[in-house]
Amino acid sequence: MSKQQQAPGELELVREFVNTVDLERDEERLSSADALAAWLVDHGLAPPAVHARAADLRRAIELREALRNVLLAHNGGGQAPAAAYETLDDAVCRARVRLRFREGQDAAAGLESEAAGVDGALGRILVIVHGAIAQGTWTRLKACRDHSCEWAFYDHTKNRSGAWCSMRVCGNRAKARAYRERTHKPTVADRSGVLAERSAADASSAEPSRASSGVRAPLI
Numbered sequence: 001m002s003k004q005q006q007a008p009g010e011l012e013l014v015r016e017f018v019n020t021v022d023l024e025r026d027e028e029r030l031s032s033a034d035a036l037a038a039w040l041v042d043h044g045l046a047p048p049a050v051h052a053r054a055a056d057l058r059r060a061i062e063l064r065e066a067l068r069n070v071l072l073a074h075n076g077g078g079q080a081p082a083a084a085y086e087t088l089d090d091a092v093c094r095a096r097v098r099l100r101f102r103e104g105q106d107a108a109a110g111l112e113s114e115a116a117g118v119d120g121a122l123g124r125i126l127v128i129v130h131g132a133i134a135q136g137t138w139t140r141l142k143a144c145r146d147h148s149c150e151w152a153f154y155d156h157t158k159n160r161s162g163a164w165c166s167m168r169v170c171g172n173r174a175k176a177r178a179y180r181e182r183t184h185k186p187t188v189a190d191r192s193g194v195l196a197e198r199s200a201a202d203a204s205s206a207e208p209s210r211a212s213s214g215v216r217a218p219l220i
């Protein structure tokens, strides 16, 4: 049983951005300013000539982790810390996000990020978030409740009850942990299945890099 994780429309870009780090595998895709620039270009968020500096990378990662905090809050984690929303607000300011009406197009107005470079690209991510809030899809984007995972996934369940990126792995792991706590039996946590499960769930995703990254050897 593999769970569909992909978010609808442009919201998938936000999910992919949050998942540029894989805590389970300890893999960081935004490992340098150049890697950040390449990721933004590859995902159509910045023009090919974009240049990223070390400070851009720091802000991008701060924004990503602020988003993850909000996605954890969507997953029954209570309120995200105020600092997370401050980071989002700061990114919107730096991106100079403005409401723009488009001449000659009835009822056409939208938020646009006016800043150039990485700031503008990060602003585009937040414009997508705003659109998802307006469409009622934002709170379905969640971070896995397993804190060794925290993978971003879209909750497609009817009653918005999805808690784990993969029921078969992270969900069962939580159940096993709860069982152990009840029975006080010391056992070794099984972390091995999550990688294969995630790969299967993302196989239908548009992102080639995860699909082609293969399955690493089990951690334990």
Ligand SMILES: [Zn+2]
Residues within 6 Å of the ligand: 144, 145, 146, 149, 150, 151, 164, 165, 166, 170
């Ligand atoms: Zn998970």
